Amino acid sequence: MTLHPIEPERRTLHGHWSRDLSPVLTIDPGDSVQFRTLDAAWGIEKPDRPIRPEVRFEPRDPKLDAGHALCGPVAIHGAKPGMVLAVTVEDLRTGTWGWNASGGQWLAEAGEPLGKLAKDFCFLWDLDPDHLVGRNQLGHAVKLMPFMGVMGMPADEPGTHSTRPPRTNGGNIDCKELG
DSSP, X not given: OOEEEEOOSGGGEESXXXXXXXXXXXXXXXXXXXXXXXXXXXBOSOOSSSSSOOSBOSSOOTTTTSSOOEEOOEEETTOOTTOOOOXXXXXXXXXXXXXXXXXXXXXXXXXXXXXXXXXXXXXXEEEETTTTEEEETTOOEEEOOOOOSEEEOOOSSSSOBOSSXXXXXXXXXXXXXXX
16 A cells, blocks of 8 residues: 655645646555645635635636635546445644634625624634644634545536535535544
């Protein structure tokens, strides 16, 4: 078995699903891949105040890189369309910072029927990957339970597809049970 590292760089990143993307790596069954990823918004540097990351990976194509920052795709020797792949997430390690936010168009639309105006808010977190603790700018501490928010296979359909909705083939599933 071989361990293959994939670093976030222009040739390994994309912001959409498509069956037409060329693999950035082809591996043998049983091999392992170690991905180093960006945050979902393509952030590469911790913001100095509680906002969504402003320093983002560039260059990006506004049409093809509008979704989550995805690494890959990875092909497997011998795998054919319609086959079932068994993928095991063996280890997941956080970076040293993160963020989460509420607000924007979705929150405004959700609050409108209730007669409530929602306020945008962003938490900026310092993460301790060794002790699995995160602390935000207000001093709140939480236990970290990292998981992949987006992972899967592209649908067997032509064109490019958004990374935002969950799909039968995976996607933005935010399911901690998947590792």
